[in-house]
Amino acid sequence: MPIPVEALLKKKEHFERGPHDRRSEDFHHELFELEEQGEWIVQRAPEPIVPVNTKFGNVKKVPKAHLWHHKSCGQCGHIPGYSTSIFWVMRKLGYDYTDPRDQTSCTAWNYYASATSNAAAQAAVAIRNFATAYESGFFPLIHCGTSYGHYKEVREELLKHPELRAQVREIMGKLNKPMVMPEEIVHYSEWFYALKDEIAAKQVRDFSGIAATVHPACHYYKLVEGDAIYDADVYGGQRTAIVTGVAEALGAEVRNYSTWFDCCGFGFRHILVQRDFTRSFATLRKIERMKEEADPDVVLTHDTGCVTTLDKSQFAAMAHGRNVGVPVMSEAQFAALAMGAHPYKVCQLHWHSADYRPLLEKMGIDWEAAWAEFQQDLKRLEAGEKQYLTWDDVG
């Protein structure tokens, strides 16, 4: 019996997931029903909105402006150029936001590392942050991939379990905060994807000679898999479209490699107290594969843990003569560089480990001059001319 090769190949050309998939159930129905029942307030995504497609065909609303930046511990603490680039790009595109001091960590790194928490504590932390955003009038934008995936998990648990909602409501009562769930939980990389054309319109550096590999964060697309952006024009809709969509819009060549779906090896607990696992996995399954198969100029990803793991794991591996040595950054920093951002004042690449200088040279950036400029700024701070570098200083 002949194999229907043509029919099979035709299916691969354009992959469609339909509403018949049981996983296509749209959580918004339950979300708004609970609001009608008085269980919580659903904070609506403010206009202007960019509608994007998600895995099983549901449309997600990504607001462009009026955003409450829910920051990432690891980004702000260890790779602050990442957070800085997110703010910088948003400022350049002219969209208003707030950078809150009344935001706690999502505490999900701790939850996944040590389990020294429980469902109620995690849900209460999430709702407290959401309520605080709601009270400010700005809509939450989540910086970290794990915060994002975890908050999606929390949303599922709250939608499903009235007893959890009751527990959290009691705690919010003690804190004098309302029960609030945003209409969408939006990751910053979804904002970058939704605005990729506006970002590309402001591009001043030519990235046509830059080859990139993309590493997607597990917690972005594996947790609550239906709520992640998929685009028929990116990987034929077979892989999540964030990061890649932005890199391609900027003219970079995105190259494939065999371990695309693998975790980076962060491990939450492992990266802190059992790092031999993290760096072994990151080296053997990700960086070496990328180098052998794709030879990229840069590795792009969209999560704190992934940037940290893939960047920082290379030094020890190099000492063992492994095939490593490729710079790692977020697509936010990549986009900022494309838009003319200073590699040190904005992208803060001096906090990174793997050598990024060859990449900057390929981008046509004189990094020596840039570093000298940054050193000048540091001298001014040291001399007490000003206390901090400001947005006006970085261009």
Add this chain to the structure above:
Amino acid sequence: MTMTNDRSAFYKNRQVAGYADVPFEEKQRLIDLVKADMRFPDYLYGCYECGICVAACPSARFYDFSPRRIAQAAARDDTELMYQQMQEDVWECSQCFSCVRCPRGNNPGGIITVLREVAVNAGLASAREALEGYSRIIYKIMSTGTQVSPDMLQPDAFPDWGPEVKDVSDNLDMWRRALPPETLHTTSTGWDVDEKTLLELYLIWFHTGALDMIAEVDEGLHMILQEVMEERLEDAGVEV
């Protein structure tokens, strides 16, 4: 030929694994806590041993660890095996949730989260051992509201991350002041968190019992935290 119910060959030797055996009733008590957790029914729908989770699992590559065995033990209600896993296996999981590509919709990583919580709450030595060196993170969260901070980047803590760690540590204050975002000028916290917010986080952990778990992980830390935070709450006029 006689059939035997002696299944001792299936389990790792307890003395080799390094923890003393406990009565079956105690194991059952702990496993019952796992199964009673609100999240448990969402994480387990029955496993048909396809092994897709193992293929996707990063920890399975380096450790004698299998998300399939986790799901199988739970699905078969195998108290002995689940207890052994709680003692020996659960801390190897990297919590990436690649295993959620399970065609049945199981979540072995999620089952592990619950197993871990029960282990911590029960004060198991294996849990304490796995979290040795980790409690500084818990202290960081509770005292600053963020999980990591720039001043944690010390060369002796991260020697394998390369010479840039020393550069950060040597220049920390200046490099933080050279960050445009106004909330990032901090060194002992990820970003600037206001006092009220910090107290709210503490109260959440207090009211949900998460604080009690810290006592099981590190009693000394728990005492310090309690003292420090209760003083701050008193200063703010909040009664607990």
